[in-house]
Amino acid sequence: xxxxxxxxxxxxxxxxxVVGFLHHLRKSGFMVGTEDCARIAEHLSRRPLPPVSRMxxxxxxxxxxxxxxxxxxxxxxxxxxxPAGHVRTRAARTSSPHVRNxxxxxxxxxxxxxxxxxxxxxxxxxxxxxxxxxxxxxxxAGRLVATLRSVNxxxxxxxxxxxxxxxxxxxxxxxxxxxxxxRLSRRHRTSARRLRIDLRRTIxxxxxxxGEPIELLRRERQDRPVHIVVFLDVSGSMExxxxxxxxxxxxxxxxxxxxxxxxFHTRLIRVTDALRDRNPARAMTRLALMAEGFxxxxxxxxxxxxxxxxxARRIANSRTVAIILSDGYDTGTPEMLATELEGLKKxxxxxxxxxxxxxxxxxxxxTAAIQSARPHIDHFAPANTLESLAAIEPELARI
Amino acid sequence: xxxxxxxxxxxxxxxYVADKGLATALRLALSLxxxxxxxxxxxxxxxETAKALAGALDTRLIRLQCYEGLDATSTIYEWNYQKQxxxxxxxxxxxxxxxxxxxxxFSEEYLLxxxxxxxxxxxxxPVLLIDEIDRADEEFEAYLLEVLSxxxxxxxxxxxxxxxxxxxxxxxxxxxRELSDALRRRCLYSYVEFPDHARELAILKAxxxxxxxxxxxxxxxxxxxxxxxxxxxxxxxxxxxxxxxAICGLGIRDIRDDPEKIAATMICLLKTEPDLKAVxxxxxxxxxxxxx
Numbered sequence: 001x002x003x004x005x006x007x008x009x010x011x012x013x014x015x016x017x018v019v020g021f022l023h024h025l026r027k028s029g030f031m032v033g034t035e036d037c038a039r040i041a042e043h044l045s046r047r048p049l050p051p052v053s054r055m056x057x058x059x060x061x062x063x064x065x066x067x068x069x070x071x072x073x074x075x076x077x078x079x080x081x082x083p084a085g086h087v088r089t090r091a092a093r094t095s096s097p098h099v100r101n102x103x104x105x106x107x108x109x110x111x112x113x114x115x116x117x118x119x120x121x122x123x124x125x126x127x128x129x130x131x132x133x134x135x136x137x138x139x140x141a142g143r144l145v146a147t148l149r150s151v152n153x154x155x156x157x158x159x160x161x162x163x164x165x166x167x168x169x170x171x172x173x174x175x176x177x178x179x180x181x182x183r184l185s186r187r188h189r190t191s192a193r194r195l196r197i198d199l200r201r202t203i204x205x206x207x208x209x210x211g212e213p214i215e216l217l218r219r220e221r222q223d224r225p226v227h228i229v230v231f232l233d234v235s236g237s238m239e240x241x242x243x244x245x246x247x248x249x250x251x252x253x254x255x256x257x258x259x260x261x262x263x264f265h266t267r268l269i270r271v272t273d274a275l276r277d278r279n280p281a282r283a284m285t286r287l288a289l290m291a292e293g294f295x296x297x298x299x300x301x302x303x304x305x306x307x308x309x310x311x312a313r314r315i316a317n318s319r320t321v322a323i324i325l326s327d328g329y330d331t332g333t334p335e336m337l338a339t340e341l342e343g344l345k346k347x348x349x350x351x352x353x354x355x356x357x358x359x360x361x362x363x364x365x366x367t368a369a370i371q372s373a374r375p376h377i378d379h380f381a382p383a384n385t386l387e388s389l390a391a392i393e394p395e396l397a398r399i
Numbered sequence: 400x401x402x403x404x405x406x407x408x409x410x411x412x413x414x415y416v417a418d419k420g421l422a423t424a425l426r427l428a429l430s431l432x433x434x435x436x437x438x439x440x441x442x443x444x445x446x447e448t449a450k451a452l453a454g455a456l457d458t459r460l461i462r463l464q465c466y467e468g469l470d471a472t473s474t475i476y477e478w479n480y481q482k483q484x485x486x487x488x489x490x491x492x493x494x495x496x497x498x499x500x501x502x503x504x505f506s507e508e509y510l511l512x513x514x515x516x517x518x519x520x521x522x523x524x525p526v527l528l529i530d531e532i533d534r535a536d537e538e539f540e541a542y543l544l545e546v547l548s549x550x551x552x553x554x555x556x557x558x559x560x561x562x563x564x565x566x567x568x569x570x571x572x573x574x575x576r577e578l579s580d581a582l583r584r585r586c587l588y589s590y591v592e593f594p595d596h597a598r599e600l601a602i603l604k605a606x607x608x609x610x611x612x613x614x615x616x617x618x619x620x621x622x623x624x625x626x627x628x629x630x631x632x633x634x635x636x637x638x639x640x641x642x643x644x645a646i647c648g649l650g651i652r653d654i655r656d657d658p659e660k661i662a663a664t665m666i667c668l669l670k671t672e673p674d675l676k677a678v679x680x681x682x683x684x685x686x687x688x689x690x691x
Contacts, residue, residue, distance in 0.1 A: 065583035
């Protein structure tokens with residue numbers, strides 16, 4: 001393929017086409033700025049154009065910024081620059097790993113496109129747009145207590161059935177998590193008092209006194225919030241609670257810099273990026289795709305095994321608090337759960353297990369799964385009301 | 400710009416086998432003079448890339464290993480306080496005025512250059528490797544933005560130090576946390592995968608020259624297969640090289656011959672206890688027996 005064919009034979013069109021391409025990328029969620037545009041246009045006009053596969057790779061290096069974008073770029077490139085019929089004939093001949101047949105595009109990406117047109121829909125778990133309703137970030141100042149005062153905070157979430165109430169409770173769960181973050185950072189600053197001498201400033205001051213370091217200036221330890229990993233059980237037995245708890249988890253994931261969110265039923269799925277997605281429609285699609293099997297059985301042990309094996313090394317460290325939101329009805333073996341919890345504990349600092357059923361008066365945590373898990377849990381608490389969610393805050397502060 | 404034009408050949412001349420994608424990224428980074436962010440699993444050779452680049456360009460490699468709590472004093476500059484205090488004491492009863500003393504103890508002589516300042520004050524562009532940037536804090540990342548866009552550092556007592564020659568910056572990340580978009584946008588990006596069969600073979604031949612031809616192929620086959628197993632920590636390129644050296648050292652002629660002996664050498668490739676347990680003698684025999 002000649003360079004000329006690549007830009008459909010007309011040099012004058014390049015800037016237009018480049019702008020179009022960047023729009024194309026931006027629509028697909030790439031972070032592309034105006035200076036990128038100028039740079040690319042310049043890059044394309046600078047010299048005789050290289051073969052398409054190399055050009056694709058160069059633009060990829062210039063325009064992508066993370067692994068996800070890196071992975072999706074080739075297909076977006078093809079979809080935009082290469083006429084479909086042309087690619088088919090090329091694809092047969094080329095051995096370049098960078099050029100693939102767009103007809104084989106996988107579904108995830110096509111869903112993103114079609115869903116934008118459809119707008120909202122589907123039976124995905126409801127995810128509110130960030131900043132929808134009363135300004136969420138401004139409300140961060142609305143602290144924990146104020147947040148709680150607004151609703152019937154002691155009602156068991158299972159009994160919340162009115163759609164308006166549901167929406168309100170979801171919004172509160174989201175705000176609650178954000179308010180917690182606010183409280184935490186303040187608390188840290190006033191209580192952490194490990195001081196170190198600041199030599200740089202001490203010496204400067206000493207100059208004024210003829211080099212005598214009379215006054216020792218000190219430095220305060222920087223406040224570092226804990227890292228959080230949340231596991232939300234979305235199996236059938238949790239269905240009354242999981243939609244509220246999902247909002248709570250979303251709040252944690254959005255407001256905590258170091259946080260990761262996972263949902264699990266029979267499998268473990270990482271949802272951090274989906275929850276943080278600023279485009280609510282797309283976030284919903286992503287969650288819907290991930291939550292296949294939402295409301296099915298539960299395999300807590302296996303899900304944690306997945307985490308321990310694939311994520312723990314990257315995500316967890318000695319400042320991590322893991323929060324498991326589950327009723328503890330496990331269809332796997334108790335031994336496996338115990339083993340995996342033990343493994344999890346090696347990667348993290350504290351393990352908090354929130355169990356909605358624990359708030360019920362008649363409930364006693366006697367299932368084999370819970371019994372085998374208890375020795376590994378640092379804090380075992382109910383999570384059936386909004387108030388009980390707010391109550392875990394001190395657990396996150398103490399580390 | 401000519402610096403990047405024949406980078407692939409230059410890298411080859413220092414014994415580094417770059418894949419096409421990475422060579423393109425390096426060429427662009429050199430010709431556009433922008434930092435290059437390399438992401439990928441541990442052991443795919445990100446750090447090695449920077450070392451090879453320094454070798455290929457025949458220039459210095461300045462390495463900044465990031466860790467949590469890393470701050471400006473340990474990355475940019477620090478005054479040599481002990482020396483300053485001594486100087487103050489030594490002149491206590493002298494006739495030197497405070498002004499002169501101050502100018503003296505805040506001169507270059509009392510300055511400790513840390514990697515970032517060092518990198519921008521050289522006459523010849525060094526390769527600046529900022530390793531595992533994801534381990535550093537967000538504050539440091541923000542500071543880095545300034546250094547990486549202007550390549551200058553301001554020291555209140557001395558003034559602004561601008562770079563004489565722009566360093567070639569390579570950042571690596573293992574993806575333990577998300578980097579800020581601002582930093583990502585300033586860098587060119589490349590995701591580094593484990594090498595494919597041909598490239599790993601080439602690396603092996605380049606780095607373990609005394610390895611027998613008949614052994615190199617099966618070794619690479621084995622490691623490539625092993626990476627497809629369900630492991631906690633996949634063996635990287637360095638592990639392959641270690642293992643090849645071990646096999647050479649043990650005088651093994653064919654890895655299919657003696658599964659027991661090969662199983663004992665697995666400690667070169669597998670670095671966690673569960674992995675060592677998971678890869679049994681039978682697994683070793685199976686992996687050794689089948690070509691990739």
